[in-house]
Amino acid sequence: MKSLRRHRLTTAVHVSLLLSALPVVAFAQDATTDTTTGQQARTLDTVTVTGTRIRRAEVEGQVPVQVLTREDIDRSGFTSVADIVQNLTASGSALNTKFNSSGNFGFPPDGGGVGAGAATVDLRNLGSKRVLVLVDGIRWVNESSASGVGSSVDLNTIPLSIIERIEVLEDGASAIYGSDAIGGVVNIITRRSIDGFALNLHYGEYDEGDGATYGADFGWGGRTDRADWFLGASYYKQDDISAADRDISQFPVPGTGLSNGSSATPYGRFVFQDPNTGQVYSITPNTGATDPTYTSGEPDCPATRSDDFHCFTTDDRFNFAPYNFLLTPSERKSVFGQVHYDFTPAVTGYLKVLYNQRHSVNQAAPEPIFLGTDAGVYNHWAETDLVIAANNPYNPFGFDLTTVGPNANLFLLGRRPVEGGPRVYEQDVDTWYVNGGLQGSFGSEHVYDWDVNFVHSESSADQTNYGSYNLKRINEALGDVNACLAIAGCVPLNLFGGPGTITPEMLAWIQPVVHDQSENKLTSFSANITGDLFTMPAGPASFAAGFEYRKYEGSYTPDPITVAGEYNGVPSGATSGSYDVNEAYAEFNIPLTRDSAFGKAFDVSLAGRYSDYSTFGGEFTGKAGFRWQIADELLVRGSFAEGFRAPSIGELYGTFSRFDATLQDPCSGAGATLPNCVADGVPAGYEQPNPQISVVTAGNRDLQPETSHSYMLGAVWSPTWGTNSSWSEKFDFGVTYYHHTIQDAIQAPDAQTILNRCVATLDAEACSHYTRNANGAINSFNDILDNLGTINTDGWDVDLGWTVPSQSWGQLRVDWRNTFVGKYDLTNEVGAKEPRSVGIETNDSAIPEWTSTLATQWHKSNWGVTWTMRHISSLTESCAGADGFPICDVSSTANTPSLNHLGSVTYHDLQVTWDTALFKGLQLIGGVNNLGDKDPPVCLSCSLNGYDASTYDLPGRFWYVRANLKF
Template identity: 70%
Template sequence: MKPLSPARLVLAIHASLLLSLSGLAAAQDAPAQAPEARTLDTVTVTGTRIKKAELESQVPVQVLTREDIDRSGFTSVADIVQNLTASGAALNTKFNSSGNFGFPPDGGGVGAGAATVDLRHLGAKRVLVLVDGVRWVNESSASGVGSSVDLNTIPLSIIDRIEVLEDGASSIYGSDAIAGVVNIITRRSIDGAKLDFNYGEYDDLKGGETYGADLGWGGSTDRVQWFLGASYYKQKQIVSSEYGPARVPVPGTGLANGSSATPQGRLVFQDPDTGTVYDITPNTGAGDPQFDPGQAGCERTDDFHCFATADRFNFAPYNLLLTPSERKSVFGQVRFDFTPTFSGHAKVLYNQRESANQAAAEPIFLGTDAGVYNDYAERTLVISALNPYNPFGFDLTTEGDDANLFLLGRRPVEGGPRRYRQEVKTWYASVGVEGVFDVATRPWSWDASVAFSRSRAEQVNTGSYNIRRINEALGDPAACAAIAGCVPLNLFGGEGTITPEMLAFIQPLVRDQSENKLSLFTANLTGDLFEMWAGPLSFAAGYEYRKYEGSYTPDPITVAGEYNGVPSGATSGDYDVSELYLEFSVPLMRDGWLGKSLDLSLAGRYSDYSTFGGESTGKLGLRWQVADELLLRGSFAQGFRAPSIGELYGTLARFDATLTDPCNNEASTTPQCVAEGVPAGYEQSNPQISVVTSGNADLQPETSRSLMLGAVWSPSFASDVSWSDRLDIGVTFYKHTIEDAIQARDAQTILNRCIGTRDPESCSFYDRNPVSGQIIRFDDILDNLGTIKTDGWDFNVGWTLPGSDWGRLRFDWKNTWVGHYELVNESGLAEPRRPGRELNNSAIPEWTSTLVTDWALGPWSVAWTVRHIDRLTESCGGANGFDICDDSANDLNTLPATTYHDLQVSWQSTAWMKGVRVSAGVNNLTGKDPPICLSCTLNGYDASTYDLPGRFWYARLGFDF
């Protein structure tokens, strides 16, 4: 379908408005009638702006009711939606996402403490999150300008239901709705007051306790509805040392993937007098090591020995398996009917999140091979021969032609672990009016609203270092003495030799800030235009204006290039968009030879962006009710996603990617590596290689095409019979194609392609040190690259059995099969991400399934949920030869299929006060551990796909007043 031109779309909207005016004129000519009550039997369903009484539309919308939410046992919105079978990898509080994770290419930062949602494995930034049909502000975690919503800003207690549209909807909602829409519907009112308490803990892990309380009060009169709520939630941390596979960098490989920045220190340098190159580390306990320049080999009798795998540092136990999080929120909304046909509403929310991440003591890397993109570390460093702790008797320098310090790696454990503490404050306020009126006896509805939201974050980082001050403390002691607080620094003596006075000079307190703002105005009009042969022609039309503002302000020492950790630049930008949309619902047939009904839906939207201009999208849908028991439906939609502030304006930053150099060890002598200048016996210094990333102001929108075909069958032979009250069977085929996808090239693929094919373009992205062979520069900037294609099937069965003396039994079975997923890069080659594959801390299982069995009898109910994740494979990634790699011949490791069992027992009664509710349950009843993952960068498993190891027990108590 060709995009709707702006002129045609505007003309169509003008035509609909003219029709509405003519209808108003007709209504004015008609005899005056007394006002009637508002039409309350029409509702807006996610996926359409047209209000209907009929809920089963052209697109599949999965509705999670309040009952479904309570039955899950989860305590956050993210946990609920991330366990949908159509969900993909997304941030959650199991991601300890600071430290060496660096800054992703999209400029969004690491999102520490945030939780997002991904649908169809297309990424969180391609899912639109709405609250009561209105866009929510993007996340802010003080590490960048995020392009997706942090679901932790929306307390679970204020939610009435969650509607998930698993289909493209840019023509209805605009940018970002490529993979689907999550619409969170809040509670408008309750009768009286509610007080709920919850507590949960893990039985096999120390820590991780969660507890919270929710208070709600509401009511309604003939003209007013109101709801006020307050929530408190706290989750304690679990350290990685609590779980066996998380106690090593990569399970089953020992220290092979450990860090060369050790508490003892690693030194790779050249003696300027003899030309001998050393790769050595002090002997443990040497304290003030003595060096003998006459011993050039590894058989040494001084206080040094050659660095080997056994010397590498195990950073894993210092990480977190579960990050701490504390959230406080207040929420209120009121709706007032001024007349039976005119009402207004107001809504406010304040949410505060305090969270933390932790990593091992920050490594200090110095030298020409450090690869940290910092002049103080790589190009302007001189460790003076006069430094009292320098055991070599000559300068170690990275300056110019005399550079002889290739690498100094030191892990100053004396300064403690890195700790990142975030405080995020989110405000939201909106007011609006709405009404209904008759146009030639046909009811029309209108609404208009304004909203403002802001998410502001501050992160305080302790345990990091100032690289400029490290330089000063390593230099000439006389120059150091002239600087206030400076004392000579000892990086040569091993653990315990960095004194508190040294730390006081080189260890700063790092403060970063970020902010996202969203201001919007929207106006909508919907109703029936006129009667056709098969029913009324319905329409919706509207206008929306949005302004996005975002900024990320690193600490001044980071901006000045003095931060020893992951460097980044400041980001600031804004843009606005004006949009017009028009939607029609066209009845084609009623009770004819083709069946019960046939309806066509048409939608178009034009968006005018201040950053790149105009974009138009369209959508076509068909709903065919063949019979009372059989519904067929399909849709074709165009979509787009505008580049975000971080993607457009993000400045140069560093991402420490975990990469395997194809020329490592034995591969160094292959012709391809020799041609690249890699020396024989080359060994990659660290598994993490620094990659420079940046936004791109010339980015254009991503565009997409989505196809959905489905059927819902409710057989009459299974309705109101002895063995069945109702049986619903649904099947949906989906297909998404995204072109000009905004992304950076996959760094590992670039390396592999350069070495494998000597492709000049791929080889131009990085440089090596001509002497050591280490990768010292890697640039990877955002661009509109490649194409993403995916398709698959959803299959759902809902079966309710008749009530009896034994109670009422219900089954709800949902399944998703991913048939195809392909990411084609800028060279036309497929990237390794595909169904059944684990890659970069995320997976695309071919099959995911959830079966809920719900039994109720009187005040009692029992829910048993089975969650299944299909088997996966991953590349051993250089782990060949280790027993953990179960298919060494093909360089593959298998993550077996995993099934979780959740059980909940509930009791409720109205015998005391207005009601009492008690629930107790356990998630992961069998204590299933997640499969070990070699390619996952932290804790030995994929935190976006699997539960934490062990059982989680919880209890809830609720009172109604």
């Protein structure tokens, strides 16, 4: 007879009906008959849940674990892992396919690249790199973005079809799992087997008739006396939505017209000094004017002109927004299989293999070409070595325009070659995962479970960029015409004639196809053992212990023209590095009392892990918790945990890269006369030439780990008057308080904060980050990673679950999940608070004070209906240079900046299911997300598309249909 301990959940699985605050109760049982009483008794099997490595029959623990079952996943209406976990109330802002990343966000300072086409998860607003993602308890490889070495897991590499359930631990767990588990753990449990075949088909689109999502999943599984297996394949495709197809995304900043448009236009903007007269001009061709007779009294432009140019004004700016994607297209194909085989009654072997392929696309407006001393693009071909020769046949001014030496007279040339088409970034990402191992048990009086496993996984990405330019070749094509013609293939370039004047021959010389590559690898070996040490008066003392070895390898290889410094886009250097870690851990659960004056039960748990990294040495983390079952209906629990996060490969070894930040220079316009601006070298009349200021960042090999402390205290109440009564089959209420403190957080200081601090105080450290040229423009901004600042956050999870007994009209179930963020403070290296805080929208992310999900489920016979309400509380943001526009609802004063109010949003989702009798095993599902057609609030500071894509749904209703067939 097989050992009962090797069968998980053989008769029943119970998952607590409470949500994020409620612990998970899972048990397995085999029924046997007592020969004396004739009644059946249950023998509890042992299982392991996220948050502990101890296998035991009763796993209601010291930490909150939220379990999303397969039924929960299907009821959500979402078709990706990321969409599901990003809609948890404890989730913060994270990357998803609503971000049109490439070409717009540049390179983030962690060296991870823009993550184009990827999707991540953030818990407790601590960042995706502080969340550990596991698959069946084993670490998953970090993403490859093709533009850096990522430090987060791309959830798009894990197909939804292979998932049995998702367990989310909302507590620090470094002592249990090691690095990265500061904000929490997402453990994805795969389908081990099914009986027969399963086919799932789905289709959905927005009510505008776009953004179609469709796919198919196929599964086959079975079992014999000694083996069980599962094989699945899935296909998923998501079509794009253009930013031009929604009102909110048609302009760079909704409600402000062209004020935040680009000064790089299809007609061109030219800021230069005439060497013959000393006059400075800021002009554009009349053909590009809204009103060709418009005159201006700007200090760098004469009031009137008699030639073919006029003074550049806001009306001449370029609206780049309609060229962007509001929803990025993505196509994913995957195959997954696993098999378990009992070699003996006490030893089982297993093998799991996954291959996932993703093709995704991002698109941005035609790439601007910025030349001149004020261009701020960190490229000598554009800023210090350029000469637009007087003999260039397209130079209309009759003299050299140059950035060279003391005679430099070209300050800014902004031209957007629409002839070259939009920037298109195509990513092809391949992910491999192989996991094999043995598991078993031994012992008689005390039975011990053990396992050993080996994992190797790789994620590699290739990104192809169409629509960019080679600055060296632009330089050659603008220079002396005879020198250009002496170079094979060089064609003189016309940047002055307006749209249509850059010919295909000119484009062939200056427009390359750019290829970038990146790769992440993870190799891991671990061995674990768990069981009961000895029996105490209150029960057995149990433990888990083990060893783990991991090796991380990563690289990013940009295109040769990028390495050579010729790329017109975001410059970056190659990155390559690796490190390994050896770890040992031990965990104990000690029952102190049972059925005493102190209540039903009181247990304590202790855990510790020592990690030895090849990059910085050793680190120890510990954790302690308690579980106090005061009565059958009341449980109190708490924990204290130390945590750490090792610096990633990108953070350690990332080389030169640039992040194009949207910043407001306090010294622009009227601010130029401020005493500190004058002292900073800003001349009177200075106007910020471009809202984007390039910030250079890089990794730091001297980085040390981030460290953290986490506290959790919660209670679960299941009153007897709400159990098995006429009005309530079960009623549960839970509340959890959490607190996280992270010290030595790895980050680059916020660029806007640095700029504001320098201007306000002339603080030497802040002012050392950037320099200005003679015209006042910021021409360098350095922001290198370091162990800076502290993060403090706390809040509450409050949850309720209620099941109404079955009636003639059916059965009703209500689940209400709430997260209230009480505090989120991020202080920088000098102890000053950074802008990010509760109720504030900043840097394309938000921390709402209250997020809530209320799900009401009704079912009767073969029918089921689910109505879900998702609520996000209101936010505020700086008007980000949009002062004076009606959208700013708080007027600016000397002490009160102008603010934009982002109202609260509640989404309504509806789903209907029918287990049809037309065909055995067929289930039909239809639903609508955002049934009320609620638009996201307008965001002025967001980089793209007029709203925060990490917090809100896309504008419009999304309807879908599904068919699930088992046979």
